[in-house]
Amino acid sequence: MSSSIMRPPGKVTDDYISEVMTIVKLKNPAEPEFHQAVQEVFESLRLVLQKHPEYEAARILERIVEPERVVMFRVPWLDDQGNAQINRGFRIEMNSAIGPYKGGLRFHASVNLGILKFLAFEQVFKNSLTTLPMGGGKGGSDFDPKGKSDNEVMRFCQSFMTELSRHIGPNTDVPAGDIGVGGREIGFMFGQYKRLRNEFTGVLTGKGLNWGGSLIRPEATGYGCVYFAAEMLKSRKDSLEGKLCLVSGSGNVSQYTVEKLLDLGGKPITLSDSDGVIYDPDGIDREKLAWVMELKNVRRGRIRQYTDSFKKAIFMPTDIKLDHNPLWNIKADCAFPSATQNEITAKDAANLIKNGCKLVAEGANMPCTLEATKMFLDAKVLYGPAKAANAGGVATSGLEMAQNSARLTWSREEVDDRLHKIMIAIHKNCFETAETYGTPGNLVNGANIGGFLKVANAMLDQGLV
DSSP states (O other): OOGGGGSOTTHHHHHHHHHHHHHHHHHSTTOHHHHHHHHHHHHHHHHHHTTOTHHHHTTHHHHHTSOSEEEEEEEEEEOTTSOEEEEEEEEEEEEOSSSSEEEEEEEOTTOOHHHHHHHHHHHHHHHHHTTSOOOEEEEEESOOOTTOOHHHHHHHHHHHHHHHTTTOBTTTEEEEEOTTOOHHHHHHHHHHHHHHHOOOOOOSSSOOGGGTOOTTTTTHHHHHHHHHHHHHHHTTTOOSTTOEEEEOOOSHHHHHHHHHHHHTTOEEOEEEETTEEEEOTTOOOHHHHHHHHIIIIIIOOOGGGHHHHOTTOEEEEOOTTSSSOGGGGSOOSEEEOOSOTTOBOHHHHHHHHHTTOOEEEOOSSSOBOHHHHHHHHHTTOEEEOHHHHTTHHHHHHHHHHHHHHHTOOOOHHHHHHHHHHHHHHHHHHHHHHHHHTTOTTOHHHHHHHHHHHHHHHHHHHTOOO
């Protein structure tokens, strides 16, 4: 038994968390996103460790921040001019206490070890919250599919999967898509896996409907985030009906967030990409959304083109000299950050609060800085953290795995109904856990603690592994 649990109550928790946080920073230098993700969870776990000294005795925190396996590899491929190109591939297999590793693959120039470790760490708790038996993992490459031909993307994906196939499997590790990895990339990787392993299994999720994919999977993260937001509002006897909603990003998550907001009576008024923000005071209706989907998914254009077709809309170009994002300074009731990590800073949070924002539901992974999160909680804004609010995507990936294992295909209505029920259950778990640990309404604590307990108890059951 660890001698550290002999300290006076209260000091045990602070000293233990500080010690582990120091170790994390020393062992993982120059990985600020990973440090941030760990710090956010640890702040919530103070409440747990005071009641459960057995977690410190078993060194659960040290174990849960250390990936079970990190795979890093070279990805050589030929471009269309016949030139050799070299990228770096990764897979972080973070924790398998409650099931096979599960988490997306991200293809983007910004991908590095620290970002993937933060994403894998978040994924552990997110997957735990879904109620499905899935561990946490994440992977990807610094390859950027933008501007590449289909043949170049195919050659890269085949080279990437040639190495990755050694480390994954339907009962070991089941990757999915993330930024830069859509149906095209999943198809190329699945084909190469099948060719190398000579087996047709549910080794990837996000597959095409004709070869093992699930209905609702592309929509699931956006739909789930809106379902979660509806549950948050319901806890205050309110609804999305008539609410002005800010949505950032313009990819898969953002598009289906807008679609489900329209289903539930909300009025989405913004979208964005790296070039800037469009604000449509008339609202983004179904016709405009269809136009955006064609622009982004087929023509692969830029969101500024929206104002060419819809004259009342305003385009605000990205200005790095600004100390805030103008998207978050538009008066609205609800905010759905759905682009990337740390897109809402303390300044942005102050603007949202000043303008009367009642709800923030995170569609992206960790889109709010720690300072912004604290400001929302202090201001009693309904705040849905990513590991709960955007768990719909991986939940539906879990449903795809179940369908593959049973060799069945469920209807659109059945998958959507299961997704809706899972999001209701996640909110209930977060809400009740927050109350149990003395912080009613704090869904950050509820999500972190609810996700942690299931994984930590499984780790205790399985011994020192």
